[in-house]
Amino acid sequence: MSAVQDLPPLREALAAHGLMAKKSFGQHFLLDLNITRKIARLAEVGPGDVVIEVGPGPGGLTRALLETGAKVVAVEKDERFRALLEELVEASGGTMRLVLGDALEANEAELAGGGPAHIVSNLPYNVGTPLLIKWLTGPWTPASLTLMFQKEVADRIAAAPGTSAYGRLAVIAQATCEARVVMDVPARAFTPPPKIDSAVVRLLPRADRPAPKRLDALQAVTAAAFGQRRKMLRASLKALGGEPLAVAAGLDPQARAETVDVAGFLRLADAWTTLRQGRG
Known part of the structure; x- marks a missing residue:
């Protein structure tokens, strides 16, 4: 069995499977391992931690998370990535599980195996906000969330009162978590590049989270x-x-x-x- 580090580069893997980003799914691939490794570091996960990743696509961030020793549960809606991600599952040596389905309908407590879990994702643009609201207000509370959004959405999550970005999303996010933007990611880092830049938000659930x-x-x-x-x-x-x-x-x-x-x-x-x- 090969290790994750022995897998071919992401661009080669995508070409071998004939895969391209699908606009209808809001997909923009992050293939730069320096950036995905930095996101994994910002998530502060390591050996034994359970991580739920939504929308892994070709698995760029997944590879970086597996390198930390974390156990990764990857939830992917796009069947086209099954074969590519199954190769990653095999290379992981039992530390990765692939779940094919819609994250909006997923039961995170079951995915986490009944224990705590961190959510780390480069979220598909078209479902990022609904997923965040689900995780902030649902019955299951993640240990932490390290999420990439369009920069405009990231700014709205961390916005202060009195600013134009401050609104409902900021209030709900900040009532339930400590929220801050921890990294900016330029559009050129993605394949294909989106029209706007992205940013990573780190959210840590509050001990006094509202009932x-x-x-x-x-x-x-x-x-x-x-x-x-x-x-x-x-x-x-x-x-x-x-x-x-x-x-x-x-x-x-x-x-x-x-x-x-x-x-x-x-x-x-x-x-x-x-x-x-x-x-x-």
Whole structure:
């Protein structure tokens, strides 16, 4: 059995299998092993750690993760990569498992084998945000997330209040995790190059992560507030309670959503929960 390091270079492997990136799947291949190795280092995974990777494609990041000694569960929707990834499974000596299917429907707790697992992925552009929301708000909490997004999305995840990028995604991400952009990746690093640059975001779940019901309330109030972000809270929150709701949360009813910090939105979620209980 050959080791991962003995496999042919990625470009040769892709050519041998006649594979190209598929636009409909939002695929852009990252073939530079220097970059994928840096992402693996930023993920801080090593021997014995379980890593779930979504959308491995030709396996560039997968190779770098396997080099760390981590156990990799690769979830790939595109059947075209089966043969190429199965070669990687064989070369891994039992440290890689391939799961063919849609990550949006996957049960991460089962993939992780019932224990903790890290998520490290160069996410397909067209499902990156829905997957992140699933991991942030679902019943299963990852040990860490090291994810590549389009730079614009990465900036929205880590944005501070009062900035144009600050919105619902920032509030949900930062209420559940410590989030920061740890690496910029230029478009030219990909094959084919996308039209915009990418960035890697590192998210570490908070010990005081909101309970599921509080998280549901947070999603409701952020959807309302940012759904009409140019309006004052008393108007954007009208359907949920309007000015009295904002006041109950200790917020200025004339403020706009983009100026309210994460703590303010959590108070708003709590106030809305109390208000609904009172009506019930």
